[in-house]
Amino acid sequence: xxxxxxxxxxxxxxxxxxxxxxxxxxPAKCTIMEFRFPEDDRSAVLxxxxxxxxxxxxxxALLIGYWRLQIGQHRQYLEAAERNRIRNLPVIAPxxxxxxxxxxILADNFPAFSVLxxxxxxATLTPExxxxxxxxxxxxxxxxxxxxxxxxxxxxxxxxVLKQSAAMEDxxxxxxxxxxxxxxxxxxxxxxxxxxxxxxxxxxxxVGEVSEEAIARPGSEYRPGDVVGKSGIERSYxxxxxxxxxxxxxxxxxxxxEMGSMTTINALPGNDLRLTVDxxxxxxxEAALGGKPGAVVxxxxxxxxxxxxxSHPSFDPNDFAGRIDSKTWLQLSTDPHKPLMNKAIQAxxxxxxxxxxxxxxxxxxxxxxxxxxxxxxxxxxxxYGHTYRDWTWRKGHGHGSVDLHRAIxxxxxxxxxxxxxxxxxxxxxxxxxxxxxxARTGVDLPGEDAGLVPSPEWARRTFKRQxxxxxxxxxxxxxxxx
Numbered sequence: 001x002x003x004x005x006x007x008x009x010x011x012x013x014x015x016x017x018x019x020x021x022x023x024x025x026x027p028a029k030c031t032i033m034e035f036r037f038p039e040d041d042r043s044a045v046l047x048x049x050x051x052x053x054x055x056x057x058x059x060x061a062l063l064i065g066y067w068r069l070q071i072g073q074h075r076q077y078l079e080a081a082e083r084n085r086i087r088n089l090p091v092i093a094p095x096x097x098x099x100x101x102x103x104x105i106l107a108d109n110f111p112a113f114s115v116l117x118x119x120x121x122x123a124t125l126t127p128e129x130x131x132x133x134x135x136x137x138x139x140x141x142x143x144x145x146x147x148x149x150x151x152x153x154x155x156x157x158x159x160x161v162l163k164q165s166a167a168m169e170d171x172x173x174x175x176x177x178x179x180x181x182x183x184x185x186x187x188x189x190x191x192x193x194x195x196x197x198x199x200x201x202x203x204x205x206x207v208g209e210v211s212e213e214a215i216a217r218p219g220s221e222y223r224p225g226d227v228v229g230k231s232g233i234e235r236s237y238x239x240x241x242x243x244x245x246x247x248x249x250x251x252x253x254x255x256x257x258e259m260g261s262m263t264t265i266n267a268l269p270g271n272d273l274r275l276t277v278d279x280x281x282x283x284x285x286e287a288a289l290g291g292k293p294g295a296v297v298x299x300x301x302x303x304x305x306x307x308x309x310x311s312h313p314s315f316d317p318n319d320f321a322g323r324i325d326s327k328t329w330l331q332l333s334t335d336p337h338k339p340l341m342n343k344a345i346q347a348x349x350x351x352x353x354x355x356x357x358x359x360x361x362x363x364x365x366x367x368x369x370x371x372x373x374x375x376x377x378x379x380x381x382x383x384y385g386h387t388y389r390d391w392t393w394r395k396g397h398g399h400g401s402v403d404l405h406r407a408i409x410x411x412x413x414x415x416x417x418x419x420x421x422x423x424x425x426x427x428x429x430x431x432x433x434x435x436x437x438x439a440r441t442g443v444d445l446p447g448e449d450a451g452l453v454p455s456p457e458w459a460r461r462t463f464k465r466q467x468x469x470x471x472x473x474x475x476x477x478x479x480x481x482x
Contacts, residue, residue, distance in 0.1 A: 089116075090159070093243030094190035096270035098204060098233060100279040105195060107204055107234070107317075112191040113171055115163040117148075118183045133181060136173040137163050164209070164227075165191050165322035192227070192321040200282050202311035202342045203275070203445070205232020206320035230320065232342075233275065235446045243270035276305035285310045293337045295344040306443065311343040345441075345448040353411045355432075355478030360404055362431035363419045374403045377414040383421050384470045390414050413477050420476025425467055428475060429455040454481040 098107035115137060130148065134141040139162070147160070163170060166186070174184045192207045210226045222228070228242065229235035246267035285296040285308040298308040313335070319328050332340055341347060363369045379398035380389040390398055390413040399412045407415035420428065432438060438453035452458070454475060456467040474480030 089185070089187060089248045091246035091248055091265070091267040092187065092189040093245050093267035094269045095192060095207070095227070095243065096241040096272045098241070099272060099274045100277050100282075101275060102279065103274070104279050106200055106275070106277075106279070108193050108195060109190040110193050112164075112189055113166045114161050114187045114189050115166050115170055115174060116159040116185045116187050117162050118159050118185055129181070133162070133184065136177065136181075137166075137170050139163065159185070159187075161187075161209075163323070164189070192317075194317045194321075196279075197316050197318065198314040199286060200277060200279075200309075201232075201314045201317050202344065203232055203277060203282075203306075203309050204317060205234040205446075206230055206315075206317035207234050208320050209323065231340075231447070232445060233273065236444050237273055241270045241273060244268040276300075276307065277309070278307045282308040282310070284308070286312075293343070295342075295347065297344050309342075309344050311341070313337050313339040315339045342445065342447065345443060345445055348449070348452065350480070350482055351478045353413075353478055355482065356408060356411065356416045356476075358432050358435055358437070359416050359419050359423070359428060359476045360408060361435070362423055362427050364404075365431060366423070366427055368422050368427075369404065369419065371404050374401050375407070375412075375415045375418050376401050377412050379414070381414045381417050383417060383473055386470055386473075388413070388417050388473055416476045417473050420473045421469075423472075423476070424469075425455060425472040425475065428472065429453050452481065 094109045095107075097105055097109070100106055117133075127145075130145055131141050133139075134144045144162070147162070162184075166174075171186060174181070174186055177184070194201070194204065206229075207227050208230045210222045210228045214220060214222050214228070229238035234241065244267065246265040248264045249262040251262060281298055285298060289296050289310055289312050291312070293312050295312070296308065296310040297306065299305065300307055315332055319332075343349075364371070377390060377399040379393040379396070380387055382388075391411070392398055398414065399406070399410050402410065402412050402415050404415075406412070429438075432453045438451055440448045440450050442448075454467075454471070458481075459465060459467040471480055475482045
């Protein structure tokens with residue numbers, strides 16, 4: 001191909017011709033298009049300047065962002081990184097054991113696991129994730145959301161116990177879903193156990209998770225998930241039985257897996273507690289009462305020590321060692337025989353004929369009768385126009401002529417009906433209270449009720465009326481409002 005506008009004339013033309021001939025190339029006409037740029041077109045310069053400024057602005061934005069990360073928000077991101085790398089895990093102190101007077105174990109502990117929720121990043125707890133955790137841990141999603149709302153005000157570094165006494169399925173879920181739920185962790189704990197089950201349950205009581213009111217109390221050191229005594233000895237001596245928890249600082253990876261340990265503060269176990277209760281006497285009393293509702297108390301009359309205390313029907317305190325399920329709680333709370341009530345110190349029941357000792361003592365102390373004072377008992381007696389019958393009336397006979405000793409031996413109602421009329425309610429109430437009735441004994445069990453010894457003041461205060469003389473007759477044999 002030839003350039004169209006090659007030089008003409010001189011030696012150049014002849015050279016081109018000879019070259020064409022030598023190469024055997026036939027001349028052809030080819031042209032190259034000619035572009036002309038106007039001298040006043042400055043678009044290229046403007047484009048270059050635009051890109052220069054764009055690059056400069058980009059680097060300035062990067063520089064400002066770098067300054068914010070490294071200087072402006074350095075502490076915030078450093079703390080976040082430390083929270084992601086370091087976790088503070090509580091070391092739960094085992095509760096002290098409860099022993100009988102011979103040293104036999106009534107309450108003990110065994111190792112278990114609890115599921116913890118680490119709350120360093122609460123923004124990640126979306127409703128979908130909460131729902132997934134609830135399904136995996138077999139929890140009620142509504143209860144779990146409410147629990148998270150209640151603990152939202154707590155410090156973020158403080159973990160929350162989602163599930164106590166986790167089953168193998170719960171442990172497997174946490175371990176298998178470390179990537180999906182890195183905020184879940186397992187904590188080894190000592191769970192309360194009662195090897196005798198229902199035996200001595202009314203004395204021992206049970207433990208449970210600390211209430212929100214106790215946590216919110218000024219100066220409280222309780223944390224959500226802490227286990228405290230709720231009733232019985234577990235509650236009365238909670239400060240002695242409960243130890244002091246420790247803490248472990250561990251290094252974790254991005255999946256929440258523990259990679260190493262930094263510092264450890266060892267837990268201080270609780271103290272053991274030895275009771276005055278004799279397990280053999282306790283079991284004998286339980287067997288004697290059988291399945292009947294009621295109470296049995298055996299005391300050492302010389303020291304006042306409680307050797308046995310039974311309340312039927314009873315319950316299994318192991319049900320409360322973890323979080324009691326709603327079905328079991330509903331069954332216990334709606335049982336008409338009230339198994340959660342300690343009937344030995346809380347039930348309001350008429351004492352019955354044992355109270356005749358009090359009536360007899362009042363009659364002797366006031367000089368109302370002499371020990372040889374006798375009453376003829378035909379099986380019934382009419383006082384204030386009302387007929388009161390003896391317990392022998394259904395057998396068709398009475399006790400005949402009885403004095404105080406014989407009236408006590410045979411539990412003659414007619415005799416003490418007569419004393420009640422002679423004494424009046426004021427004297428009976430006075431001596432009953434002098435003998436300790438109508439007041440708490442001070443036994444070291446929570447929830448003891450004082451009971452009731454009625455009086456005219458009580459009737460006016462409670463019913464806004466006067467005391468009727470006929471009511472005294474029933475009180476004299478341990479019945480009525482007593």
